[in-house]
Amino acid sequence: MYTLYLAKGTSALAAHILLEEIGATYETQELSIPDQDHQAPEYLAINPRGRVPALQTSGGVLTENPAILAYLAQAHPDTGLAPADPFAFARAQSFCMYLAATMHPAFAHKLRGARFADDPDAIDAMKQKVPDNMAECAQLIEDHLLRGPWAMGEEFSYCDPYLFLVHRWLGANGIDTADYPKIHAHMLAMKERPSVKKVMAEHGL
Template identity: 50%
Template sequence: MRLHLAKGTIALAAHIALEESGLAFDLVWVDFATGEQRTEAYLAINPKGRVPALETDHGILTETSAMLGLIAEMAPEAGLMPGDMWARAKVAELHLFLAATMHVNHAHKMRGSRWADDPAAHKAMQAKVTENMTDNAALIERDYLRGPWVLGAQYSTADIYLYTIARWLEGDGVDLAPFPTLRAHMGAMEARPAVEKAIALHI
């Protein structure tokens, strides 16, 4: 498999999952500084002009949640997806919250032009980022993170996805002091060899 990725992005989640899986993969770095994600060559891989994109023997995937699910299924021995039906539903629930709500709230800081052309509107969107991300972190701390992992004792792709977005919180102005379980989760993630190996390439 081949993962197209950029530093500081959600593509870290698929990268960590690949490291955890033990599957063979290559990395292809996309240069955001030159706008490579919008070039014809990259749009032929991912017409959305975003990372990650995962090239597989079956075709190309362009959504993080789908990639995490595929990687977990391809490497069942890595134990990234619970066997229990309800636990899998809770993983899906958090994946969707992270993708559709929290990632979008974060994107209002740098990518306001997706939603408005008026610079004043961009400023107004940026002004909400800290508040929205703090609210999202509080919800996760209270309702999603059983500790030490999202599901309690069992590690899963939800932990990988959550960690990737949690890395953005301080930069978004969120004070992590009121979120001890989330802070412990980040520390536990960083103690995993696969995570350590992946994040070393994202500094």
């Protein structure tokens, strides 16, 4: 039994979709970021970083999308959602880490610039730069990282729910995924999956 701490429409979507994909028994605890639930003492006791997602497991709490996603896949080996081969697994992690360490923080500069600078002009300049950075990340994914049709090639994996966030990060910056045919096809294929339909509806998307 897992508990996923999430806020609707955030990067917690990925773990939520993966929980559905593996058929896990889980419950969700919804937090409101506008209401600052993620900074409440009760939640900081679960995740001192004050971010979603967090996943309560039988072994303790996990945070950070790549760790949560890889754990869920490896904890349910029958699903075949994590490569068993060490090199293939490292490539999958490389993919997820690019999203977590480069693209997601670049996206965060849109709303969270005050974490990186105090000068309002600098914050605004960072915000203006976000669409360019999103486009650059998308091009790299399109040209080098997304093998197609799924993130890692022919087999659906734990990386795919995470890649699904990319079209949301692009759309939030006025970028049409149709400019990136492989990302666009991936988004459409994801939207056909029952897990995605269910979770999107629950998130009101």
